[in-house]
Amino acid sequence: VAELEQTAPALAAQVLAGNRLALARVLSWVENDTPAGHAALAELFAHTGRAHLVGVTGAPGTGKSSLVNQLARYFRQPPAGQAPRRVAIVAVDPTSPFSGGAILGDRVRMRDLAGDPGVFIRSMAARGALGGLASTTAEVVQVFDAAGYELIFIETVGAGQAEVEIASLAHTTLVIEAPGLGDDIQAIKAGILEIADLLVINKADQPGVENTERALRGMLELAPEHLAWMPTIWRTVATEGTGVAELAVEIQRHASYLQESGEWARRERLRLQAELDQLLRETLVARWRRKAPDGHYPEVLERLAARALSPYQAVAELLQAEDQNDLR
Numbered sequence: 228v229a230e231l232e233q234t235a236p237a238l239a240a241q242v243l244a245g246n247r248l249a250l251a252r253v254l255s256w257v258e259n260d261t262p263a264g265h266a267a268l269a270e271l272f273a274h275t276g277r278a279h280l281v282g283v284t285g286a287p288g289t290g291k292s293s294l295v296n297q298l299a300r301y302f303r304q305p306p307a308g309q310a311p312r313r314v315a316i317v318a319v320d321p322t323s324p325f326s327g328g329a330i331l332g333d334r335v336r337m338r339d340l341a342g343d344p345g346v347f348i349r350s351m352a353a354r355g356a357l358g359g360l361a362s363t364t365a366e367v368v369q370v371f372d373a374a375g376y377e378l379i380f381i382e383t384v385g386a387g388q389a390e391v392e393i394a395s396l397a398h399t400t401l402v403i404e405a406p407g408l409g410d411d412i413q414a415i416k417a418g419i420l421e422i423a424d425l426l427v428i429n430k431a432d433q434p435g436v437e438n439t440e441r442a443l444r445g446m447l448e449l450a451p452e453h454l455a456w457m458p459t460i461w462r463t464v465a466t467e468g469t470g471v472a473e474l475a476v477e478i479q480r481h482a483s484y485l486q487e488s489g490e491w492a493r494r495e496r497l498r499l500q501a502e503l504d505q506l507l508r509e510t511l512v513a514r515w516r517r518k519a520p521d522g523h524y525p526e527v528l529e530r531l532a533a534r535a536l537s538p539y540q541a542v543a544e545l546l547q548a549e550d551q552n553d554l555r
């Protein structure tokens with residue numbers, strides 16, 4: 228490990244120079260939360276803060292991967308007069324025995340993007356079986372940002388918590404629905420308005436689009452009128468590319484809105500604060516665990532379960548034991 232750490236600055240320099248092999252290596256380090264990854268990030272972090280982070284979330288099978296694929300193609304070959312953008316795709320899949328195929332499927336689906344040096348695709352395993360971001364997703368995104376990828380798509384399966392997490396990581400969040408899944412307004416989760424910047428009805432070639440759109444519009448009507456950005460509704464057919472150009476233009480319009488309103492800087496700061504707080508919590512808990520006397524935690528948990536201690540008392544007791552340990 229020490230040997231790798233020494234090479235981290237050299238590798239980070241290669242990442243900044245556009246070396247894909249170095250990038251792949253550093254991504255693995257960072258994804259696995261290794262000391263070498265931390266060392267590389269220390270070199271790279273000053274070069275971050277330029278990319279537009281676009282979260283794409285929704286139920287499995289709504290066509291998120293297909294749509295991201297199409298959007299990536301659009302931004303690689305934009306209309307005349309616009310410069311192609313470098314695109315990274317981070318696909319976060321739930322770690323479950325059933326999802327091995329999903330990652331494989333994404334690889335196959337994104338095959339037509341492979342070979343383009345302006346595109347980099349990375350699949351990561353999520354924390355829990357229900358989805359959610361992997362704990363190092365934010366750091367993986369920073370590596371891409373530093374490496375000069377201007378547009379970073381983060382695809383996650385929408386499962387409550389994951390949607391909230393993606394919205395706090397991304398500048399722009401797309402919530403993908405598909406007809407049939409969202410006909411019932413109950414199926415469209417409350418609170419979606421707080422995270423969605425763009426609402427997309429993909430599979431618009433399938434029956435039931437009108438119902439889905441009506442349900443979404445009904446929800447938007449509940450939004451407070453003073454919302455600075457009102458989420459907009461888009462129809463796409465990812466398999467054919469229909470509606471993708473319009474969606475891409477809207478993604479760029481949202482980025483302009485964020486920048487002009489000062490919201491970009493505000494979200495950036497919130498994002499960094501969330502990351503800092505999470506790291507701080509994890510580090511403090513890990514430090515505490517290393518110092519905790521053996522068997523104390525299970526014992527306190529037992530007393531908590533027996534209602535002999537309140538949760539507040541339990542924490543106080545655990546921390547007190549650690550302090551005493553410090554003095555020894």
Ligand SMILES: Nc1nc2c(ncn2[C@@H]2O[C@H](COP(=O)(O)OP(=O)(O)O)[C@@H](O)[C@H]2O)c(=O)[nH]1
Binds near residue numbers: 285332429432467
């Ligand atoms: N009919 C139709 N099928 C689609 C559309 N978009 C994606 N699909 C198909 O839906 C399935 C799931 O797509 P995928 O992109 O893997 O969805 P994800 O699980 O949300 O990433 C695949 O078989 C796609 O070919 C669409 O707009 N119309």
Ligand SMILES: [Mg+2]
Binds near residue numbers: 291292293382
């Ligand atoms: Mg997918």
